[in-house]
Amino acid sequence: MKISKAQKDGIIEKLQSYYFDTYHEELGLIGAENMYSFFMKECAPVIYNTALKDAKYVVEQQMASLTEELDVLEKR
Structure with missing residues (x-):
């Protein structure tokens, strides 16, 4: 780092x-x-990896939410 x-x-x-x-x-x-x-x-690698894991989780949650919103717009 x-x-x-x-x-x-x-x-x-x-x-x-x-x-x-x-x-x-x-x-x-x-x-x-x-x-x-x-x-x-x-300590720094542990803190860095934890922050990276937390950021990955947030991005995954936002992507799931976006996917749901796009599914709602899908024409059937």
């Missing part, structure tokens, strides 16, 4: 902020980058 450097930097800042708010300890840049890499490797 490709994201811009600005997006990556924003995520790393949020990880550092979250870590500090939760554990009251600083998370260094290397630690935050390692955490980011872990999430991108392990």
Whole structure:
């Protein structure tokens, strides 16, 4: 998954902020980058595939609805 450097930097800042708010300890840049890499490797594909599955379901439902509407217009 490709994201811009600005997006990556924003995520790393949020990880550092979250870590500090939760554990009251600083998370260094290397630690935050390692955490980011872990999430991108392990979590991003799961989230992406789930979103793709959800989008596929919506398209299938819309196609079924369109098919029903076209069937109604069919001359008998």
